[in-house]
Amino acid sequence: MRVLVRAFIVYVRPILEYNSDIWSPSLRKDTDAIEKVQRRFTKRLHGLEDLSYAECLQCLNIPSLELHRLHLDLIVCYKIMFSLICVNPGEFFTFSSVSQTRGHPYKLYKPRCTNTVRHNFFIGGVVNVWNALPATVNFSSLSTFKSSLRNANFSSYLKYTV
Secondary structure: OHHHHHHHHHHHHHHHOOOOOOOOOOOHHHHHHHHHHHHHHHHOOOOOOOOOHHHHHHHHOOOOHHHHHHHHHHHHHHHHHOOOOOOOHHHHOEEOOOOOOOOOOOOEEOOOOOOHHHHOOHHHHHHHHHHOOOOOOOOOOHHHHHHHHOOOOOHHHOOOOO
């Protein structure tokens, strides 16, 4: 079973998440269609047929595809903010000028979006989650940031309830 899960993660999931930073599904039906692929895969594994999707994910120790896309968005945001990729952060984000008393010091200003296309674009979607990152998230390096994301609760930002 572990070999099949690893094959799914290596071969199928990248296809489902291709360019998710540019286009991430904003409608529930699109999220359901993508999540359905992983749901169908987990249901076909021996011994997991009678479990719910959430229980299957927990047994296999893998996140839902929507949660994984959210983590990827936050990682790309981190890379842009700390100049780990060749993109000018000023072209994407504006740092919040309000002095912070809670949370992390890297708060971003969310631009006003007048249409849903811009609102659902990477910048519009990731800023709320980025600003709400808990104080337990460690910004000292990319690897510590990634590992601390795994412990954060993002259930309020997920459209698809597992």
